[in-house]
Amino acid sequence: MIFPLEAVHRVNVLVVGDVMLDRYWFGEVERISPEAPVPVVRVARREDRLGGAANVARNIVAMGARATLLGIVGADEAGEQIQALSSEAGVVARLVTDSALHTTLKMRVLGRQQQLLRIDFEQTPVKASLARIEAELSALVAKHDMLVLSDYAKGALGQVEALIRIARHAGVxxxxxxxxxxxxxxxxxxxxxxxxxxxxxxxxxxxxEEELASRAQALRTELELEALLVTRSEQGMTLFTQNGREHIDAQAHEVFDVSGAGDTVLAALAVTRAAGLDWGDAVKWANRAGGIVVGKLGTSVVTAGELT
Incomplete structure (x- = not known):
């Protein structure tokens, strides 16, 4: 199976959802604090990466397609960094600034490549920001081949029903x-x-598996989905369509970090399906991409070169 890179280059995906900044502080642990029984991390390096919906968009671009990102950030340093990292990655970011909230930020402290602590900053956006997301999507969606909704329950998709209706009306x-x-x-x-x-x-x-298939197909029919994909970690992925059930085993890779693996899978599905592949082949590429990204530290991307 050959990755359809030429067709992928023509794909334009709109990603809407919860954007976040993944911040990593890397250091060495050489002693225990005299103040409390906790390790002291001497920070040697800091790194910021796009997370959530922003990581989906970054993966789409890394695989050779184009991506527009629509989400909500605060009027703060983290929001500015998301904008800067998006531009650096080649993502067209159309970010709504909500001055009432703090940009979703996940700060991880690592010692000797092991995560010791994670601190999360997050708030729910106001209704006015959701209305702006809806208006932006209405103006943008018809110019894209695919809409991806990345829901991390941070509030940016509080009106997801309306977004889906708009896309369906536009035929996307x-x-x-x-x-x-x-x-x-x-x-x-x-x-x-x-x-x-x-x-x-x-x-x-x-x-x-028969019970899963029965319930999955009932859910797919109830929601009027064309396809339902259950990602099952080390058990692989199971696809349900009107043609039945298709299971793809996980590819054998050493699992180092599962952070953002779902984002990579979603990105691979979007670009390959929009490039013309059927659901079965799109899932095989998504499975391959997921198998590669779990071997990397932190929120990462898979490139077209790695897939081929």
């Missing part, structure tokens, strides 16, 4: 990475990509 397919169990919010999307835990939240625990 919608890929959703969902959050929580209220999947009726995503009614009318083209494809949804819950992970194993999220699927259990939505349909309950299953005992057999």
């Amino acid at each position: 397919p919608v890929l959703v990475d969902p959050k929580g169990h209220m999947y009726k919010r995503y009614f009318g999307a083209t494809m949804m990509t819950p992970n194993r835990a999220e699927m259990r939240e939505a349909i309950g625990h299953w005992q057999t």
Whole structure:
């Protein structure tokens, strides 16, 4: 199977959702603090990376397509950094600034390549910011081949039902990475990509593959989805369409860090499907991309060169 790079170069994807900044402080641990029984990390290097929906957009560009990013940030340093990193990555960022909130920031402290601590800053955006997202999407969606909705439950997709309706009216397919169990919010999307835990939240625990298939197909029909992909970590991925069930085993790779792996899978699905591949082949490329990215430290990307 050859990666359709020439067709991917023509793909233009609109990514909407919860953008965040992943901040890493790398250091060495050589002693325990005299103030409390905790390690002292002497920070030697700092690095900021795009996270959430911004990481999806960055992966899309790394794979050779074009991406426009629509999300909400605060009027702060982290928001400015997301804008700067997006431009540096080749992502067209159309960020809505909400002065009432702090940009979603995940700060990780690592010692000897092991994560010791994570500190999260996050707030819910105001309704006025959501209205601006809806207006921007209405103006942009018809100029794109695919809409990707990246939901991390931070509030940027509080009106997701309206966004899906707008895209459907424009004839643009919608890929959703969902959050929580209220999947009726995503009614009318083209494809949804819950992970194993999220699927259990939505349909309950299953005992057999037949039981999973029955419940998954019922959910797909209820939500009028064209496809439903359940990502299952070391068990691979299972695709459900009107043609039935197709399972793809996970590729054998050493798992170093799963941060952002779902973003990479979503990006690969978007670019390959928009490039003309059927769902089965698109999932195979997404599986390959996910297998590569879990071997990297932190929120990372997979390039077209690595896929080929």
